[in-house]
Amino acid sequence: xxxxxxxxxxxxxxxxxxxxxxxxxxxxxxxxxxxxxxxxxxxxxxxxxxxxxxxxxxxxxxxxxxxxxxxxxxxxxxxxxxxxxxxxxxxxxxxxxxxxxxxxxxxxxxxxxxxxxxxxxxxxxxxxxxxxxxxxxxxxxxxxxxxxxxxxxxxxxxxxxxxxxxxxxxxxxxxxxxxxxxxxxxxxxxxxxxxxxxxxxxx
Numbered sequence: 001x002x003x004x005x006x007x008x009x010x011x012x013x014x015x016x017x018x019x020x021x022x023x024x025x026x027x028x029x030x031x032x033x034x035x036x037x038x039x040x041x042x043x044x045x046x047x048x049x050x051x052x053x054x055x056x057x058x059x060x061x062x063x064x065x066x067x068x069x070x071x072x073x074x075x076x077x078x079x080x081x082x083x084x085x086x087x088x089x090x091x092x093x094x095x096x097x098x099x100x101x102x103x104x105x106x107x108x109x110x111x112x113x114x115x116x117x118x119x120x121x122x123x124x125x126x127x128x129x130x131x132x133x134x135x136x137x138x139x140x141x142x143x144x145x146x147x148x149x150x151x152x153x154x155x156x157x158x159x160x161x162x163x164x165x166x167x168x169x170x171x172x173x174x175x176x177x178x179x180x181x182x183x184x185x186x187x188x189x190x191x192x193x194x195x196x197x198x199x200x201x202x203x
Contacts, residue, residue: 026051028161029060029124029143030090033177033187035170036152038112039101041094042067042124043177047161049086052079060093060108061125062117068093068110077180078107084180092179102185104177119150155187 026048034040042060059069070078070091078085094106095115125142129135145156146167153170168175174188 025128025130025140027091027126028141029126029158031155031157031175031177032118032124032143032145032149033098033155033170033175034115034118034150034152035098035101035187036115038115039095039097040115040118041092041098041106041177044091044093044126046085046087046089046091051085052081052083054078054085055128055130057129059127061127062114063123064125065117067114067117067124068108070108074107074180084182089182090178090180092177102177102187104179104183104185105181107180119145120147121145122149153188 027044027046029042030045031043032041033043044060054070054075056072056075057069058075060067074091077083078091091107092104093108093110094102094104095110095112097112097115098104099106099109122145123142124145126140128138128140130138141161143156143158143165146165148154148167148169149156155168155170155175156165157168157175158165168188170188172189174186176184176186178184
């Protein structure tokens, strides 16, 4: 009995002293934007505080095909204790032309040619390989584009992981897009009424 009690005490002490495991799975696909054939982006939102264990292979796919992985550099940056890895912080995957058009710097860049996959009905997913959350190719969240999406100045958005995606016509409406640094661009009609599909950068 004494051995059992001692063993239980040691295990309890170890459990109490063990740090909580950091996470990187409380993330959802908040928005997808396509300004032109070569200017497009996917915006992830963090849904819980202290998501500070991102891995280089964490990635966004389009219809199951890799768009981009976050890579070692950004993984190290966002996992830093002082980084923006809490609720409502964003992670922006964007093409070079999207960066030029909006003035936003992508957290995870990808080639302009990848925008060709941004079509009606496309499935945009955040995917992990972590065994703690399902193992290789675990889909954490998916946003499915509507039949109206895919042309220039179109976007999709959803407010939470469980919300239904909403189509946004950027010729007539606006949407805000952010990167992990907290810079935000408003996409859509400039000056409230034009159909230029312009944007402005807010810092």
